[in-house]
Amino acid sequence: MILDQLKTLVEMQKLDNKIGGYRILQEELPKQLSDIIEREVQATADLLAVETERAELNKKQRDLEGDIKEFVEKEKKYSGQLADIKTYKEYKAINSEIAYVKEKISELESQQLELMDQEGEIKERIAIARKELDDAEAAKREREGELRKKIESLDEEIEKTRAQRNSIAASLPTQIIKQYGNMIRLKNNMAVATSKDGSCSACGVVLRPQIRIELQLFKRIIPCENCGRILVDSSIDDVIKANSAASEDS
Numbered sequence: 001m002i003l004d005q006l007k008t009l010v011e012m013q014k015l016d017n018k019i020g021g022y023r024i025l026q027e028e029l030p031k032q033l034s035d036i037i038e039r040e041v042q043a044t045a046d047l048l049a050v051e052t053e054r055a056e057l058n059k060k061q062r063d064l065e066g067d068i069k070e071f072v073e074k075e076k077k078y079s080g081q082l083a084d085i086k087t088y089k090e091y092k093a094i095n096s097e098i099a100y101v102k103e104k105i106s107e108l109e110s111q112q113l114e115l116m117d118q119e120g121e122i123k124e125r126i127a128i129a130r131k132e133l134d135d136a137e138a139a140k141r142e143r144e145g146e147l148r149k150k151i152e153s154l155d156e157e158i159e160k161t162r163a164q165r166n167s168i169a170a171s172l173p174t175q176i177i178k179q180y181g182n183m184i185r186l187k188n189n190m191a192v193a194t195s196k197d198g199s200c201s202a203c204g205v206v207l208r209p210q211i212r213i214e215l216q217l218f219k220r221i222i223p224c225e226n227c228g229r230i231l232v233d234s235s236i237d238d239v240i241k242a243n244s245a246a247s248e249d250s
């Protein structure tokens with residue numbers, strides 16, 4: 001009975017849609033997995049980069065500290081010499097050394113303040129980078145295992161669904177199975193289209209009135225004249241229900 005065949009074809013299409021969904025996941029899930037892994041790698045590298053920056057800054061700070069100490073020592077030495085000077089000329093020379101050293105110290109101290117500002121800013125960036133790494137690690141812990149498991153199970157799910165489809169297909173004439181299989185392969189995984197409001201749900205072409213009437217009778221398998229997909233009138237579920245009600249009554 002053609003109605004049963006069409007019903008089977010609709011069921012087969014549902015299973016092929018499921019397989020199509022799994023195929024999309026087969027592309028999507030490995031991408032999600034590599035995003036998760038990549039995020040952690042990136043966060044680790046970013047944190048290392050700011051920590052290196054901070055280490056370099058701290059080195060500059062230590063160098064500066066050393067320079068300041070040196071100048072402070074010099075200042076002490078010159079100040080000590082002031083007590084022993086004999087001439088005004090000497091006094092003037094040492095005083096100008098002291099002035100130079102003091103100026104140098106204040107210059108270095110203002111550099112020190114600048115570096116402290118920079119360090120404060122780097123500390124904030126380190127906190128942000130560390131938080132991002134924590135989040136990336138948590139996301140990986142949470143999702144990696146589940147994603148890998150899902151990816152591994154997809155082949156099996158596809159195989160299972162395909163077997164299910166093939167087992168219901170067994171009730172159909174070989175010619176129809178062939179036609180269905182070709183459409184699935186050639187027409188973007190869609191072999192069965194619905195005739196709804198007078199057009200093909202797959203390609204959108206407006207169906208001839210004669211075809212529309214025939215489709216509602218469910219007396220033969222009718223392909224879309226435009227895309228070649230097998231057309232099923234959208235009233236099929238209601239017709240099946242009505243038929244089974246009628247057979248129960250009899």
Ligand SMILES: [Zn+2]
Pocket residue numbers: 193200201202203204205224225226227228229
């Ligand atoms: Zn069509």
